[in-house]
Amino acid sequence: xxxxxxxxxxxxxxxxxxxxxxxxxxxxxxxxxxxxxxxxxxxxxxxxxxxxxxxxxxxxxxxxxxxxxxxxxxxxxxxxxxxxxxxxxxxxxxxxxxxxxxxxxxxxxxxxxxxxxxxxxxxxxxxxxxxxxxxxxxxxxxxxxxxxxxxxxxxxxxxxxxxxxxxxxxxxxxxxxxxxxxxxxxxxxxxxxxxxxxxxxxxxxxxxxxxxxxxxxxxxxxxxxxxxxxxxxxxxxxxxxxxxxxxxxxxxxxxxxxxxxxxxxxxxxxxxxxxxxxxxxxxxxxxxxxxxxxxxxxxxxxxxxxxxxxxxxxxxxxxxxxxxxxxxxxxxxxxxxxxxxxxxxxxxxxxxxxxxxxxxxxxxxxxxxxxxxxxxxxxxxxxxxxxxxxxxxxxxxxxxxxxxxxxxxxxxxxxxxxxxxxxxxxxxxxxxxxxxxxxxxxxxxxxxxxxxxxxxxxxxxxxxxxxxxxxxxxxxxxxxxxxxxxxxxxxxxxxxxxxxxxxxxxxxxxxxxxxxxxxxxxxxxxxxxxxxxxxxxxxxxxxxxxxxxxxxxxxxxxxxxxxxxxxxxxxxxxxxxxxxxxxxxxxxxxxxxxxxxxxxxxxxxxxxxxxxxxxxxxxxxxxxxxxxxxxxxxxxxxxxxxxxxxxxxxxxxxxxxxxxxxxxxxxxxxxxxxxxxxxxxxxxxxxxxxxxxxxxxxxxxxxxxxxxxxxxxxxxxxxxxxxxxxxxxxxxxxxxxxxxxxxxxxxxxxxxxxxxxxxxxxxxxxxxxxxxxxxxxxxxxxxxxxxxxxxxxxxxxxxxxxxxxxxxxxxxxxxxxxxxxxxxxxxxxxxxxxxxxxxxxxxxxxxxxxxxxxxxxxxxxxxxxxxxxxxxxxxxxxxxxxxxxxxxxxxxxxxxxxxxxxxxxxxxxxxxxxxxxxxxxxxxxxxxxxxxxxxxxxxxx
Numbered sequence: 001x002x003x004x005x006x007x008x009x010x011x012x013x014x015x016x017x018x019x020x021x022x023x024x025x026x027x028x029x030x031x032x033x034x035x036x037x038x039x040x041x042x043x044x045x046x047x048x049x050x051x052x053x054x055x056x057x058x059x060x061x062x063x064x065x066x067x068x069x070x071x072x073x074x075x076x077x078x079x080x081x082x083x084x085x086x087x088x089x090x091x092x093x094x095x096x097x098x099x100x101x102x103x104x105x106x107x108x109x110x111x112x113x114x115x116x117x118x119x120x121x122x123x124x125x126x127x128x129x130x131x132x133x134x135x136x137x138x139x140x141x142x143x144x145x146x147x148x149x150x151x152x153x154x155x156x157x158x159x160x161x162x163x164x165x166x167x168x169x170x171x172x173x174x175x176x177x178x179x180x181x182x183x184x185x186x187x188x189x190x191x192x193x194x195x196x197x198x199x200x201x202x203x204x205x206x207x208x209x210x211x212x213x214x215x216x217x218x219x220x221x222x223x224x225x226x227x228x229x230x231x232x233x234x235x236x237x238x239x240x241x242x243x244x245x246x247x248x249x250x251x252x253x254x255x256x257x258x259x260x261x262x263x264x265x266x267x268x269x270x271x272x273x274x275x276x277x278x279x280x281x282x283x284x285x286x287x288x289x290x291x292x293x294x295x296x297x298x299x300x301x302x303x304x305x306x307x308x309x310x311x312x313x314x315x316x317x318x319x320x321x322x323x324x325x326x327x328x329x330x331x332x333x334x335x336x337x338x339x340x341x342x343x344x345x346x347x348x349x350x351x352x353x354x355x356x357x358x359x360x361x362x363x364x365x366x367x368x369x370x371x372x373x374x375x376x377x378x379x380x381x382x383x384x385x386x387x388x389x390x391x392x393x394x395x396x397x398x399x400x401x402x403x404x405x406x407x408x409x410x411x412x413x414x415x416x417x418x419x420x421x422x423x424x425x426x427x428x429x430x431x432x433x434x435x436x437x438x439x440x441x442x443x444x445x446x447x448x449x450x451x452x453x454x455x456x457x458x459x460x461x462x463x464x465x466x467x468x469x470x471x472x473x474x475x476x477x478x479x480x481x482x483x484x485x486x487x488x489x490x491x492x493x494x495x496x497x498x499x500x501x502x503x504x505x506x507x508x509x510x511x512x513x514x515x516x517x518x519x520x521x522x523x524x525x526x527x528x529x530x531x532x533x534x535x536x537x538x539x540x541x542x543x544x545x546x547x548x549x550x551x552x553x554x555x556x557x558x559x560x561x562x563x564x565x566x567x568x569x570x571x572x573x574x575x576x577x578x579x580x581x582x583x584x585x586x587x588x589x590x591x592x593x594x595x596x597x598x599x600x601x602x603x604x605x606x607x608x609x610x611x612x613x614x615x616x617x618x619x620x621x622x623x624x625x626x627x628x629x630x631x632x633x634x635x636x637x638x639x640x641x642x643x644x645x646x647x648x649x650x651x652x653x654x655x656x657x658x659x660x661x662x663x664x665x666x667x668x669x670x671x672x673x674x675x676x677x678x679x680x681x682x683x684x685x686x687x688x689x690x691x692x693x694x695x696x697x698x699x700x701x702x703x704x705x706x707x708x709x710x711x712x713x714x715x716x717x718x719x720x721x722x723x724x725x726x727x728x729x730x731x732x733x734x735x736x737x738x739x740x741x742x743x744x745x746x747x748x749x750x751x752x753x754x755x756x757x758x759x760x761x762x763x764x765x766x767x768x769x770x771x772x773x774x775x776x777x778x779x780x781x782x783x784x785x786x787x788x789x790x791x792x793x794x795x796x797x798x799x800x801x802x803x804x805x806x807x808x809x810x811x812x813x814x815x816x817x818x819x820x821x822x823x824x825x826x827x828x829x830x831x832x833x834x835x836x837x838x839x840x841x842x843x844x845x846x847x848x849x850x851x852x853x854x855x856x857x858x859x860x861x862x863x864x865x866x867x868x869x870x871x872x873x874x875x876x877x878x879x880x881x882x883x884x885x886x887x888x889x890x891x892x893x894x895x896x897x898x899x900x901x902x903x904x905x906x907x908x909x910x911x912x913x914x915x916x917x918x919x920x921x922x923x924x925x926x927x928x929x930x931x932x933x934x935x936x937x938x939x940x941x
């Protein structure tokens with residue numbers, strides 16, 4: 001009998017009652033139909049894998065899928081997710097088309113445009129939920145810290161959206177390794193065993209008597225790590241174990257464990273060592289590939305026998321190392337020439353047609369010096385990775401391609417391409433490293449200009465204000481004589497940065513950047529959408545609204561035409577940039593509600609169909625802004641909720657613009673002020689001065705609704721201190737109303753003059769109605785009467801219901817103060833109905849008080865049963881009410897259909913209904929702009 005006994009599984013799990021209870025609870029929850037997610041954290045060898053194996057044995061009746069992360073696979077896009085979902089791909093056809101296509105492209109099953117990685121995540125959620133429909137599903141992800149970024153993000157997305165599925169999802173990650181994206185998920189730290197359990201585990205693994213000092217030293221040095229207790233003694237001779245001659249090293253525990261494994265590895269015959277090194281260099285675990293590569297190196301099949309006998313690896317239908325530390329010990333401690341030889345054999349054995357990217361990756365690791373042919377292969381692989389949505393993988397391929405490029409100038413170009421890919425992948429640290437490498441090379445003028453632009457974009461990605469406008473402007477100046485098109489692209493980005501920075505800009509402001517854009521290079525060919533946008537926005541900023549409105553109108557027409565005629569991919573990207581330049585863009589600036597309605601619906605539809613989750617929150621917020629002005633507050637809130645859910649799922653900053661204004665219209669004073677103050681603080685830290693201006697405008701709306709005109713006046717004056725695009729005209733209208741009510745006509749008159757100039761240039765029904773309403777406030781009785789009627793006529797012909805209601809409210813207040821009570825009621829009633837139906841609490845109460853003053857009895861608005869619904873329940877109920885299926889709702893809200901069904905059950909219970917067909921009556925139907933257009937105007941006295 002040898003020194004070591006066969007390790008009892010019970011010994012390996014000794015002292016793990018807390019962990020076993022948590023894992024058992026996860027299985028029980030999945031069996032009961034409620035999903036469970038758990039992240040096990042702990043150092044290498046602490047027993048996480050043993051816990052997963054035990055959980056597998058306890059998962060009676062479960063379908064089980066699992067993967068283990070491999071360090072060398074970290075930069076191959078979606079490699080881990082593909083391996084995990086491989087056994088479930090029979091359910092691929094059941095997914096909605098965009099999800100099915102996204103996953104198929106990501107896995108290389110079909111070709112297509114690069115899928116958004118979070119649409120891939122939604123597809124993975126659907127695949128796992130579908131697999132769990134008939135029986136519970138156990139999903140095990142070991143060593144998640146070594147998954148590629150795309151797989152990690154997709155699985156983290158799934159973990160956060162699971163709810164009413166029969167799925168238990170268990171991750172293990174090293175400690176203190178960063179689990180990249182798993183933060184915030186339920187977790188349990190697997191700690192070292194206490195001393196009695198540690199001694200028992202050690203005793204179970206060693207047969208010879210242990211010298212007490214040696215035993216105590218091993219227990220102390222192991223810090224309760226089971227693998228250390230089981231394997232460290234294997235590195236010691238029997239005399240050292242029994243005689244007390246062992247001197248422990250000073251290495252970290254993981255290194256000592258690797259030493260123990262490596263010592264066993266070194267005792268193997270040479271062919272066995274070469275075989276294991278090839279296996280360690282291949283992350284796929286493909287036994288056929290291993291033997292093909294081994295044959296190319298003349299390694300016989302008998303070489304496997306000693307490796308398996310040493311307990312380091314199992315070679316059957318697949319390749320399985322005893323522990324990841326074995327793979328690490330074999331690969332990391334091999335000499336560079338030996339590693340290159342292993343990768344060379346794997347590259348030769350890999351089919352260039354079936355798996356060109358992994359072949360290119362092995363060729364890269366086999367290269368001892370720069371090699372242009374390898375660099376070209378890596379560049380091609382980067383293109384394929386990018387097409388599958390693997391921006392991080394594309395960056396990795398390009399980075400290695402740059403390293404292997406012999407020509408210095410071409411090396412710089414590839415490093416810049418790699419930095420661009422890293423920025424797209426959300427890897428600023430990697431991008432900075434690549435830019436530093438590019439800067440060290442021989443830079444021509446164009447390369448220098450591209451480098452400066454990418455550094456500026458890194459700053460803009462981190463903070464939208466501060467130095468970003470200056471840096472982008474400098475980059476545009478350098479690009480101007482070299483690449484006019486790229487220079488103009490950069491100028492539009494600089495304008496966007498200046499617009500975002502607004503009053504908080506510490507560098508060039510809007511006007512300075514706009515003047516630079518006007519003085520920049522002309523379009524190198526026929527004007528693109530970006531050129532039209534750049535010229536029109538710059539003209540508006542420099543020349544003022546009256547002079548700039550025609551060009552802005554032309555730009556708006558171009559955008560609308562491109563949307564309906566089918567824009568190219570490049571044009572569509574710049575359509576999204578139009579949203580980034582002004583989050584409430586061209587149509588609101590021109591008071592054009594028809595264009596706003598058309599573009600908002602089109603933007604959301606286009607983003608949904610394309611699966612463009614990076615811009616969908618922006619488009620949803622844009623549409624929510626329109627719905628807010630149309631009096632559809634509940635629908636706007638649902639879209640804001642959806643946009644927030646997507647931003648949270650994708651790790652993006654939430655779009656706060658519309659939620660600020662919605663809070664001012666619908667919430668009570670304290671809640672609205674808290675919301676506005678919190679948001680203002682968050683955007684202030686990001687340097688978004690425009691959002692601070694919007695917060696002041698929202699505050700003015702809130703206080704005008706409450707009748708606190710002094711506070712409204714102060715907020716409106718602060719909002720109008722800087723001419724923010726998109727809502728400056730709205731702020732002027734709030735200032736006029738508040739100043740008149742405060743008896744400060746000297747403040748209202750210049751605001752009215754500026755407002756009139758803007759609305760006259762726009763010429764829309766909305767603009768003319770707002771101008772007439774504001775002029776009425778400063779006019780004598782006869783003119784005021786006519787102007788109020790004119791405002792109501794104009795606003796009654798457009799979609800902005802809340803502004804029509806405000807015109808009626810002001811007119812009704814004016815009529816009551818002149819004792820024209822019957823006529824006053826004819827205006828105040830529809831105003832009150834609109835505000836109450838929409839949920840505009842302050843304005844509804846203001847209208848109610850006025851009606852009471854006319855002698856009419858008006859009840860306060862009561863809270864409906866729908867108010868008891870949670871935010872997500874309200875979203876789901878609203879979508880179900882208008883006819884969306886569970887699958888469609890799930891796709892919109894990034895949850896599974898089963899979770900939708902579960903939420904609808906709660907909704908039915910709260911509303912006291914039994915099916916979705918009753919939702920239409922149980923939920924208040926949103927009002928349309930036409931609802932109040934039929935109320936008559938009072939006859940002239």
